[in-house]
Amino acid sequence: MTAQRTHIVVIGGGYAGTLAANHLRLRADVEITLVNPRPVFVERIRLHQLAAGTGTAAVDYGTLLGEGIQLVVDSADRINAADRTIELVSGAVLNYDYLIYAVGSTGVVPAAVPGAVEFAYPVAEFEYAERLRDALDELHPDTPIVVVGAGLTGIETASELAGQGRRVSLVCGGLLGPSLSRAGRRSVAKWLHRLGVDVLETAVVREVRSDAVVLDSSRPAGAVLPSALTVWTAGFGVPDLASRSGLHADALGRLLTDETLTSVDDPRIVAAGDAAAPSGRPLRMSCQAAIPLGAQAANTVLSRIAGTPPAVVNQAFTGQCVSVGRSYATVQLARLDDTPVDLVIGGRVAASIKEAVCKGTVWGIRREAAKPGWYRWLKGGKRAERLADDVVTVP
Numbered sequence: 001m002t003a004q005r006t007h008i009v010v011i012g013g014g015y016a017g018t019l020a021a022n023h024l025r026l027r028a029d030v031e032i033t034l035v036n037p038r039p040v041f042v043e044r045i046r047l048h049q050l051a052a053g054t055g056t057a058a059v060d061y062g063t064l065l066g067e068g069i070q071l072v073v074d075s076a077d078r079i080n081a082a083d084r085t086i087e088l089v090s091g092a093v094l095n096y097d098y099l100i101y102a103v104g105s106t107g108v109v110p111a112a113v114p115g116a117v118e119f120a121y122p123v124a125e126f127e128y129a130e131r132l133r134d135a136l137d138e139l140h141p142d143t144p145i146v147v148v149g150a151g152l153t154g155i156e157t158a159s160e161l162a163g164q165g166r167r168v169s170l171v172c173g174g175l176l177g178p179s180l181s182r183a184g185r186r187s188v189a190k191w192l193h194r195l196g197v198d199v200l201e202t203a204v205v206r207e208v209r210s211d212a213v214v215l216d217s218s219r220p221a222g223a224v225l226p227s228a229l230t231v232w233t234a235g236f237g238v239p240d241l242a243s244r245s246g247l248h249a250d251a252l253g254r255l256l257t258d259e260t261l262t263s264v265d266d267p268r269i270v271a272a273g274d275a276a277a278p279s280g281r282p283l284r285m286s287c288q289a290a291i292p293l294g295a296q297a298a299n300t301v302l303s304r305i306a307g308t309p310p311a312v313v314n315q316a317f318t319g320q321c322v323s324v325g326r327s328y329a330t331v332q333l334a335r336l337d338d339t340p341v342d343l344v345i346g347g348r349v350a351a352s353i354k355e356a357v358c359k360g361t362v363w364g365i366r367r368e369a370a371k372p373g374w375y376r377w378l379k380g381g382k383r384a385e386r387l388a389d390d391v392v393t394v395p
């Protein structure tokens, strides 16, 4: 008689989930299933390239997943923690012994801004980026385009389009690159200027029309900025699977966990990536954070199977890499706890670093598939001390 193998289901095959699935293969006696709505891995950090026609963002899972990992192309509709089952959108039901929740994040277009849902194009998901690319293909290269939101996604999208000769305005809503230091913002502004992007730093979009956006400030209130196509990058959300399944989530919908990434509701559910909120104090949404979180979530599951205490989250940031078109970038250096310092690398050298980082993410996932346990991450940042200084309330 053969012993039943422990079944681990990973929901979400992004950076966190794919790395986690590969890392779980450190144990030979587990069965691993990865559930993802698409049959390909999406490099979300290249979606602005997909939209602008300067790159692709889909990678065959066959080159990324370790041997024996079963890929189920479907979406989780509901997690039933009490009987350890997952209902899939197709109607199928999966049983699990442990579950890794890695459903990532999504771009959100606010219903509160008139016309935004109707006319603006988001970019933060594969299908959105494809739709945006198709719409851009229909436009004359000289027609005005407005990108709304000047976080890293907005900066990368605006510059990628300008690098293709498009006429682009970037409406920042207050500050260009709010997560950057002063030096970082200066650097990004310089390269955007070189690409001819019109940066409207304090302007806020009040309304989106089919051929324009209406601004709130910076230009005379109510000024109408022509826009044959408006791209909306301001705001991220997460899938509501956790709360829909009756699991505790933070205000945005990220699964609420303890510092071992274990759901506060159930020791058999562990979270990673953008959709995880350890102690209600999530890490910055980024693939930089998601990949090590994937490894640590897998380690937590492996510890529980082995009957040993799981480790608490320990990972550090190094900075932010923001591409400004294909030829320039800004590398914003940061302390280990992710606070930016006034030190940047800019221009062509930074662009090579950024490209190496993008290639490195997929390469690292592949290496982990070939050799589970190979992946190592930078530790530090004194998270425990920072949390102790905060008042953390976890139900």
Ligand SMILES: Cc1cc2nc3c(=O)[nH]c(=O)nc-3n(C[C@H](O)[C@H](O)[C@H](O)COP(=O)(O)OP(=O)(O)OC[C@H]3O[C@@H](n4cnc5c(N)ncnc54)[C@H](O)[C@@H]3O)c2cc1C
Binding pocket: 011, 012, 013, 014, 015, 016, 017, 035, 036, 037, 038, 042, 044, 045, 046, 047, 048, 074, 075, 076, 077, 102, 103, 104, 105, 123, 124, 125, 152, 153, 156, 239, 241, 272, 273, 274, 275, 285, 286, 287, 288, 289, 290, 321, 322
């Ligand atoms: C244009 C752009 C540029 C970016 N650039 C950078 C960058 O330079 N550096 C950086 O660190 N970060 C960057 N990011 C952010 C980064 O892409 C995300 O933080 C990262 O993808 C998070 O990884 P994840 O594994 O948590 O989620 P994701 O990569 O979003 O993967 C989640 C997966 O789960 C799937 N899923 C969702 N719901 C379900 C369900 N119900 N059932 C099954 N599967 C489900 C999704 O389809 C997806 O495949 C960028 C993002 C964008 C949009």
